[in-house]
Amino acid sequence: MATSGAILVLYLIAHMYGNLKVFSGQEAFDGYAHSLRELGYPMLPENGFLWVFRIVLLASVLIHIYSAVALWARARRARPASQRYQVKKRVHRTYASYTMRWGGVLIALFVIFHILHLTVNVIAPGGASDSPYERLVNGFQPQFWFVTLFYVAAVVAVGFHLRHGIWSGLATLGVNQARRQPVLNSIATVIALVVTVGFVLPPLAITFGLVG
């Protein structure tokens, strides 16, 4: 859970950085997307790096989901429906930790939609294109405000997921000490905020006509 999660967090940061290139114009963005496909060429075949990368990502996602389902099932077994509390108070737990499981499901559904939209481009609001930049700009036009809204909602869910996930992963990897606990929680909050803001900026900028 923690290791696969860490790979996904690193991926998210890199992905967010790539997306922000949209503010440098079509050439920079498409050039960046293109360079990912050429990375390592001619040492690797064209798209070779990208596919290695995708396989590592897919493996991490599957391991992450498998562990999450296993933990969920264990929790249900450990306190079966017949033993639910009539009254249960949350004493300490954060909203973020409360939404990890259903939030994770939401994010998984979003990722499927998202790949069909911007990578495979079979869902193409505003028209399909060979240029990743144009796909992006087409998809987030003002008349597709609901697409933007869905992206923003999903990214906020990712933010909450990271807020608890980063802290929890660090604790599982044995990093937590009483003295460090506030620091670790702050690190998780800061990364979650940066990733959330970094991801929502491009779609919002396009919808509000600042880019494109």
Added chain:
Amino acid sequence: MNITLRVWRQKGRDDEGRMVTYKLTDVSPDMSFLEMLDVLNEKLTLENEDPVAFDHDCREGICGACGVVIDGEAHGPERTTTCQLHMRSFKDGDTITVEPWRAKAFPVVKDLVVDRSSFDRIIQAGGYISAPTGTAPDAHANPIPKPDADRAFDAATCIGCGACVAACPNASSMLFTASKVTHLGMLPQGQPERASRVVRMINQQDEEDFGGCTNIGECAAVCPKGIPLDTISQLNRDLLGSLGKGIG
């Protein structure tokens, strides 16, 4: 004080349970929560009804027997054991809901009494040291740095009450196990079995059907002894070390 109680009643392990409402008048704010239940039971006995079974022993906060969930919080609204909770923590006219710990590994024996022998089996799996018997060793034969001794003592204050499991949304016993692993792992006497202890205790807690830890922190927030959450990270470090050495 006038108090309305909603109490979980369950005849035996395999019976269906249900909430039953009782009204109590003239409850003194200076009574402990258990004394209030004693008053209820005297009343029920006089009315020829079955008294409410609840576990208790020391009534001074050191044995860990008395845990119940009060208004959705393990051991109730104060960070102490149920026996050390007083009725002054409630208001006149309050309705108070009392339920047993709820976890598959803590089956209800009767009413509010649960069977916590799953904890004993976790201890048997590794929560001990193999010490030579004989006369007590010299007090200073084994110098231990003060910070280590303090941490070991803090972790050793766990009374095995089970509030951590009761409060955990995963019904995980990680804080309990981590307190034992930390307590013994900080001391030289605990070193010979250190690497195998953590693996054996974790395997046993899985076998008992406790849930997995997702670092939510409800356990440490309700623990009457203030066992810190970072003991869980210490357990994880020990576990990673053991797995790295191929023990497990």
